Amino acid sequence: MPEPSAIRDTVASYLKAVATGSAADVAALYAEDATLEDPVGSDPVRGRAGITEFYSALEDMRQETELLAVRVAGDSAAFHFRVRTETPDGAAEIEPIDVMTFDEAARITSMRAFWSPEDVRSTS
Amino acid sequence: MPEPSAIRDTVASYLKAVATGSAADVAALYAEDATLEDPVGSDPVRGRAGITEFYSALEDMRQETELLAVRVAGDSAAFHFRVRTETPDGAAEIEPIDVMTFDEAARITSMRAFWSPEDVRSTS
Known part of the structure; x- marks a missing residue:
């Protein structure tokens, strides 16, 4: 089982990569056969190629991320x-x-995102 | 699938029951064959009798709960x-x-609690 500190580091790296990295940078934090379900209830994406494709849709957007808890x-x-x-x-x-969830090397083995469209806020 | 509003209602009822209800009040929000894993990584409790027993340990404590998100x-x-x-x-x-997770009637079918002992703060 990975150390809690290693898990926290991967979460921090994930949020940084989502904000400023390439799709490949984000996908590199996942294990090869990881699954991604975003949002929960949608068909999961399996494997790093599909995961890279998922994040490539966000690649050209300017994003900022902040860990709340x-x-x-x-x-x-x-x-x-x-x-x-x-x-x-x-x-x-x-x-x-x-x-x-994470493997021994604290790579992401599964990700499930809880949100719904009504949670999106427009700001100026 | 239950309506999002019904799910939110059950979450609110859960936090209220944990604060001011009996163990049976909390367990009544669960489906008969529900599972409870608290904290994540521990052996899950299955079924309402075991779930009632789990919450009975908390029954005599004065607790306040607040939903953050x-x-x-x-x-x-x-x-x-x-x-x-x-x-x-x-x-x-x-x-x-x-x-x-929730069934059609918005009863809890599984609960998994993410926390570790280091997250507990002593206050006065």
């Missing part, structure tokens, strides 16, 4: 964070709660 | 909340993130 338990973490995305029409903010 | 997705919710427990030696606070 993280709780580590066993090989898992749940964390609440803010994502602010700049769009031509202004900014959109959402504060999802994500749940991740 | 809830995100609903599909038949699931993740929520961040504060529990303040009065003890003879003072108060202890913790702010876990719980993940629950």
Whole structure:
């Protein structure tokens, strides 16, 4: 089981990569056969190629992320964070709660994102 | 799938029951064959009898709860909340993130609590 500190480091690296990294940078934090379910209830994406494709849709957007709270338990973490995305029409903010599991090397083996469209706020 | 509003209502009822209800009041919000894993990584408790027993340990403590954030997705919710427990030696606070799934009637079918002992704060 990875150390809690290693799990926290991966969560921090994830939020940094989502904000300023490439899709490949984000996907590199995942294990090769990881799954991604975003939002929860949608069909999961499996494997790093699909995961890279998922994040490539966000790659050209200017995003800022901020960790609001993280709780580590066993090989898992749940964390609440803010994502602010700049769009031509202004900014959109959402504060999802994500749940991740991790392997021995603290790579992400699964990610599930809890949010719904009604949680998105438009800001100026 | 239950309506998001029904899921939010159950989460609110849960936090109220944890604060002021009996163990049976809390367990009544669970489906008969529900599972409870608190904290994540521990052996899950299965079924309402075991779930009632789990909460009976908390029954005689004075507790206050406060919802900090809830995100609903599909038949699931993740929520961040504060529990303040009065003890003879003072108060202890913790702010876990719980993940629950729900049946058609918005009864809890599973609960997983993300926290670790280092998240507990002593307050006066």
